Amino acid sequence: MRLAARPSGEVKPSDWEPADAEVPEPGEGEFAGRTLAISLDPAMRGWLDDRPSYVPPVGLGEVMRAGSVVEVTASRHPDYAVGDHVTGLFGVQTHVVSGGRGTLKVDLDRAPAATWLGALGLTGMTAYFGLLDVGALAEGETVVVSGAAGAVGTIVGQIARIKGCRVVGIAGGPEKCAMLVDELGFDAAIDYRAQDVRRALRPEVGDGIDVYFDNVGGEILDAALANLRRGARVVICGAISQYNSATGVKGPSNYLSLLVNRARMEGFVVFDYAKRYGEAAAEIAGWIADGSLTTREHVVQGTVDDFPDTLQMLFRGENVGKLVLELV
């Protein structure tokens, strides 16, 4: 998929056009691969806007940026052999060529492709560094995470639980909320579609929130700000409720809670932690292996042509856990 037009508000089918179907040959020092699975991430919406950000926008006519897992089909690179599996930002296309920079070989016998894009990929890194490093989580604290049933949220909540914290998730719908508590071990879950989040949080957070991990922005961010404890950390990971807004972002009107509570709100970009990915992946893999962390993947089977529709699932809240398009 290539970006055909810059979307305003929600992304439309006409904003995309198919990429070339040709199968490329690797040059010297390159390998060629066939895409097995593509990661779908809320941050993708931001990459479509033509404005300065932490990465350049996807150019008009360019292949859409995306993380994926590929199988090497031909190689003129000494480190990659046919049959190897590799993750990287290879884009939304069936066949790729790469010089290997920024890629990582993965073992699909240890974990499926979706997990390498999820808990063991950038999703897991985002949860890990956002919560522990930016959020400076301490044992026994009270953590609230929004988008709790999403890719990052499911991992944030479980890491907080593993660290001995009380964890409250905010998600949409009774099924997601039940899953958080019954299957992932959250202490409580709030259904933002059915409940007044600000009021529902109050009895769940005791003396207030120590770390609020925000994936959604908007009214839910305000509800969390209204329930901070003194010295709280608000981690700004994303704002999925705002990305499709054509009328502008709603700023958090309760931001003066930062003053009253001597609290801080801080943003981060996971790429800054690249040198420490190994450390995080090893710890997360250990938690998966000993059963303390459950991975949740939502795998859609299809072709690259299904990318636009699958992406929209994120903004409609239709996924549970990591959303992945598996090419069949």
Next chain:
Amino acid sequence: MRLAARPSGEVKPSDWEPADAEVPEPGEGEFAGRTLAISLDPAMRGWLDDRPSYVPPVGLGEVMRAGSVVEVTASRHPDYAVGDHVTGLFGVQTHVVSGGRGTLKVDLDRAPAATWLGALGLTGMTAYFGLLDVGALAEGETVVVSGAAGAVGTIVGQIARIKGCRVVGIAGGPEKCAMLVDELGFDAAIDYRAQDVRRALRPEVGDGIDVYFDNVGGEILDAALANLRRGARVVICGAISQYNSATGVKGPSNYLSLLVNRARMEGFVVFDYAKRYGEAAAEIAGWIADGSLTTREHVVQGTVDDFPDTLQMLFRGENVGKLVLELV
């Protein structure tokens, strides 16, 4: 002055009623004093609202909370003698009685009462700890301060200059802007009434703002957020543009700049630094003595009955530097 009614939006004359005129006698372990000068602060507006904050709201019928300088007129306390001058949160009244807790003896031969309420008082402490501690200012950084011609702003900008930083002030009107540059040594000043602050900041801040010290909130906070440098610190000291809003606070729509720029926004309350006031006051006094810091006080002479009108000057931007009501 006592609070007669809780204001909605701008404070009205009918929200106040006179306090008793009686001259109280000190009890055992107390002293009595006559008020010489009263501090007027934007934060006072917040103290009038009946909602949880960093201090309890002023109760209906209670004497308005305010810092002041008094002269001891009678004493049954061993540490205070008739003729001593003392600062403390004595309230908006002509005569006070105190047990001495939370007070500080001051020497009016060293500095006038207005300076003890300003640069050497909570105003100076707020600027000092907000900029250096919360803002974690480093030498050579770029600092922007809003409400720059106000009590805290004039000191923040000068401390930043003393610390070898580039300083840009945002203030209302050409006179204030000229004063900041010509008299206080700011590198540049932006007149928010005449200029598009977001655009005007761009050429003045080079690679972006390292520390933004916010006293005003609203559109100016958003303009600063749009000009952050990577790793920036946004210090939330106040939001004078929002305090009188009866329709609710405008949240900063550009808060996602915190994510893009890996920046943080942090609030603070000066009272938390009480144990370090001495350290700050000593350093500020040194800067005043060696001429590197110029104090700016706006002294209105009148009676306690002039408190309501004088307070409104803050919200109309009519003061330059520390606003003080001197009782005559």
